[in-house]
Amino acid sequence: GENVEQHPSTLSVQEGDSAVIKCTYSDSASNYFPWYKQELGKGPQLIIDIRSNVGEKKDQRIAVTLNKTAKHFSLHITETQPEDSAVYFCAATGSARQLTFGSGTQLTVLP
Amino acid sequence: NAGVMQNPRHLVRRRGQEARLRCSPMKGHSHVYWYRQLPEEGLKFMVYLQKENIIDESGMPKERFSAEFPKEGPSILRIQQVVRGDSAAYFCASSGLSSTDGYTFGSGTRLTVV
Numbered sequence: 001g002e003n004v005e006q007h008p009s010t011l012s013v014q015e016g017d018s019a020v021i022k023c024t025y026s027d028s029a030s031n032y033f034p035w036y037k038q039e040l041g042k043g044p045q046l047i048i049d050i051r052s053n054v055g056e057k058k059d060q061r062i063a064v065t066l067n068k069t070a071k072h073f074s075l076h077i078t079e080t081q082p083e084d085s086a087v088y089f090c091a092a093t094g095s096a097r098q099l100t101f102g103s104g105t106q107l108t109v110l111p
Numbered sequence: 112n113a114g115v116m117q118n119p120r121h122l123v124r125r126r127g128q129e130a131r132l133r134c135s136p137m138k139g140h141s142h143v144y145w146y147r148q149l150p151e152e153g154l155k156f157m158v159y160l161q162k163e164n165i166i167d168e169s170g171m172p173k174e175r176f177s178a179e180f181p182k183e184g185p186s187i188l189r190i191q192q193v194v195r196g197d198s199a200a201y202f203c204a205s206s207g208l209s210s211t212d213g214y215t216f217g218s219g220t221r222l223t224v225v
Binding site: 001034036042043044045046049089096097098099100101102103104 | 142146153217
């Protein structure tokens, strides 16, 4: 089955700086790569996603890049703000329909 | 659109009791997924269901756990004879017909076994 690895597990940045989270996946058939943000005590919330026919996608301060040859994708957050502090999960669909999640990154934005 | 509704939000059970967790998918969504999240860990897939069908239960423990998604009513995750190790947050998500539709998650049920 699909295996998704995510790094780093924790990330601290100064407010206004950029944050980058990286994930790799194992199943070359994977074609959908969403990113979720989870705040304490809440369910994961979809923040951006990318499909395998696209290399990059941007939504305001958030961007995702995908390299299918290398089987990795990354989340980029620019101009970070304290409210960006949360746990971020990457995920991928393999040959099965369900999403396989990475282990998460605790992002802390320091004021 | 109320989104994915899970109840209860918090559930306390004594060891040996049964826990029933409910999930109503978003309107128009026919695919339901259950995930378990242990404290400070990621989301682990448990089971994928469509109406009246279990599509993939490869993540479900072999004993004590079962899931259903009846023709009418919410999806139910049932844990029999709970043990302390079952304490976790259980999240339900739903999606539409396409395999590249995003999941919408509910707020989860936090199960505590005492």
